Amino acid sequence: MELVTPGIGLIFWMTLSFGLLLFVLTKFAWKPIMQMLKERENSIEEALHEADKAREEMKQLKATNEELLNQAKEERDAILKDARQIREKLIEEAREKASREYNRMLESAKEAIKNEKMAAITELKNEIATLSIDIAERLMREKLSAADKQDGLIQKLIGEIKIN
Amino acid sequence: MNKYTPKVISCLLFVCLGLLSAIPVLAESHEENTEKQSHAVVVEEPFNAGRMIVEHVIDAHEWHIATMGHTHVTIPLPVILYHQGAWHLFSSAKFHHGHDAYEGFRLMSEGVYKGKIVAIQSNPDGTETILDDLPLDLSITKNAFSLMLSTILISLLFLSIARSYKKNRGHAPRGIQSLLEPLILFVRDDIAKASIGHHYERFTPFLLTIFFFIFLNNLLGLVPFFPGGANVTGNISVTAVLALFTFVITTFVGNKAYWTHIFNAPGVPWWLKLPVPLMPVVELVGVFTKPFVLMVRLFANITAGHIIILGFMSLIFIFGNMHFAMGYGVSIVSVAFAVFMGLLECLVALIQAYVFTLLSAIYFGMATEEHHH
Numbered sequence: 226m227e228l229v230t231p232g233i234g235l236i237f238w239m240t241l242s243f244g245l246l247l248f249v250l251t252k253f254a255w256k257p258i259m260q261m262l263k264e265r266e267n268s269i270e271e272a273l274h275e276a277d278k279a280r281e282e283m284k285q286l287k288a289t290n291e292e293l294l295n296q297a298k299e300e301r302d303a304i305l306k307d308a309r310q311i312r313e314k315l316i317e318e319a320r321e322k323a324s325r326e327y328n329r330m331l332e333s334a335k336e337a338i339k340n341e342k343m344a345a346i347t348e349l350k351n352e353i354a355t356l357s358i359d360i361a362e363r364l365m366r367e368k369l370s371a372a373d374k375q376d377g378l379i380q381k382l383i384g385e386i387k388i389n
Numbered sequence: 390m391n392k393y394t395p396k397v398i399s400c401l402l403f404v405c406l407g408l409l410s411a412i413p414v415l416a417e418s419h420e421e422n423t424e425k426q427s428h429a430v431v432v433e434e435p436f437n438a439g440r441m442i443v444e445h446v447i448d449a450h451e452w453h454i455a456t457m458g459h460t461h462v463t464i465p466l467p468v469i470l471y472h473q474g475a476w477h478l479f480s481s482a483k484f485h486h487g488h489d490a491y492e493g494f495r496l497m498s499e500g501v502y503k504g505k506i507v508a509i510q511s512n513p514d515g516t517e518t519i520l521d522d523l524p525l526d527l528s529i530t531k532n533a534f535s536l537m538l539s540t541i542l543i544s545l546l547f548l549s550i551a552r553s554y555k556k557n558r559g560h561a562p563r564g565i566q567s568l569l570e571p572l573i574l575f576v577r578d579d580i581a582k583a584s585i586g587h588h589y590e591r592f593t594p595f596l597l598t599i600f601f602f603i604f605l606n607n608l609l610g611l612v613p614f615f616p617g618g619a620n621v622t623g624n625i626s627v628t629a630v631l632a633l634f635t636f637v638i639t640t641f642v643g644n645k646a647y648w649t650h651i652f653n654a655p656g657v658p659w660w661l662k663l664p665v666p667l668m669p670v671v672e673l674v675g676v677f678t679k680p681f682v683l684m685v686r687l688f689a690n691i692t693a694g695h696i697i698i699l700g701f702m703s704l705i706f707i708f709g710n711m712h713f714a715m716g717y718g719v720s721i722v723s724v725a726f727a728v729f730m731g732l733l734e735c736l737v738a739l740i741q742a743y744v745f746t747l748l749s750a751i752y753f754g755m756a757t758e759e760h761h762h
Contacts, residue, residue: 227447227504228625228692234469234526235448235626238533242540243630246602251594254547258573259593261554268559 357386436710438703446620446695447504449531450481450496454615461486464615466534470494472508472524481528490517494524532627535619539606547601576600576746584750585757592753595638599631600746607691607738611731622741623691628684635749636680643756651676679752683745690741694734701727 361382365375452464465482472494483491487498495509495517506528508520529537546565553566562570576597581589606627609617621627649655651672653662661668701723709716 228443229688231626231629232448232526232530234528235530235533235536235624236630237527238529239536239627239630242533242536243598243602243634246540246544247595247598247634249544250547250598254544254551255594255597257551258547258554259577259590261558262570262574262577265559 436703436706438700438707441703442696442699445699446623446692448533448620448624448626449504450484450506450528451486452531452534452615452619466531467529468494468506469527469529470506470524471527473522477524495519531619532621532624535609535617535621536606536627538616539602539609539621543601543605546605572600572604573597580743580747580750584747585754588757589750592638592750595634596746596750599634599749600742603631603687603745604739604742607741608735610691610695611734611738620692620695622687623695625684625688628688631687631745632680632684635683635752636677638749639679639752639756640676642753644759646759647756679748683748687741687745690737694730694737698727698730698734701730 364378450468451466453461454464455462463482463486465480468477468479468481468483470477477492477494479491481496483489484494484496487496489495490509493508493510494506496506497503497519502519502523506524506526508522508524509517510520511517546569550566550569553563557563557566561567577589577593580600581593581596585592603622606622610620610622612618652669654668654672657668704723705716705720708719
């Protein structure tokens, strides 16, 4: 019977100690512990979320990078193509210019040669004329005895001489 | 393999705890032996297993540690009495284990008032009469003392854990914190959250407190030498107060739906409520039986565990009294069974703490649940 009869004293001390324990633990232990646990759980949750987000961002970044790279490649190709075209054009132009110059030089050379030739011919003509006059002089001196002969000769000579 | 590792570890833990508790059980039983022998010399009293067991299980005004020959090694505890408008405070050593009276009080070791302190009146012829009005006994008894010790222990333990939570803010738990965190999380997630629902948070402090209070006191009760060994959670006063806390909280947080369910249960035919309020009476009785069952369950489980272990120990001395060789022979079996019981008691210590906490949580859940009928 003693076993199942509650004692007033122990009930009093139990209520007091347990009440105090409940108060102290609630205020100074469970509250901070629960708060910290929650905080930690939240931070872990957040970290996982962040990691997911970072992974997603990474993926996006990679895609953007690839796109950029592709764009750069395309641009490079275009630039190279342009450069090739320009180079070819330049070469073509240079070639044309060179051939034009060549033609011009040829032309002027021809002209010069022609001029020189004319000059030479003129000089030759003059020389010939001079020589002819010389010859004619000498002939004259010999054949100036007869006037009619002289005239005939002069007429003949004049008809023979053709100015080129 | 991984699946069973925690089980293996917990089994090992229980084995270790069991061994720890079993060895002192032996020591205690030998003390008991010497005590009983000394009694046998003085009073010629044969070994009484029932008496020995009850003396170990109930509360006492002094903490008996051992008896060597005729000397009782005890820790005297303060006696606080209120009688006829006056307070009396003195050491329980003044009673000399019930042999002497002090300040008009006597600690009874026999009779109806066995174990209680009574006021006495000395008659001129040298006899004593026990006064009818018993003094109000607020003594720090063995259980009260043990209770205070464990309260201080639990406070220090969890305050230090709270400190390490603050220090380790946002980091993984360390040391004793990581040992108890799974239990804290278990109480919060699997008891409070699972039984109460979304507004579980205001009940977690109470549930955590009763869980660890019962669990640690159960374990302390299994340690048979000084700081432990008091049958705190196996004392009806202690379990009554615990159950009363649950009852009071349940009653105060009970919402309209809860009280409606008690006095006018929906879905019950009207003739069960009027003119004879059969269902309301049944429900109202249920309100009181719930905490009552909580009280009895914890008390009976823990006391039974203590009684069985002490019973096995008593067997040794019962047989030893017949013949010393039989005592030694039986001791092998008794010790084996006591070790087994000790292991079982470690398990019971946890299970009873769990059951008490879980049922309290379920009652809170019932009281705060929003019914949708």
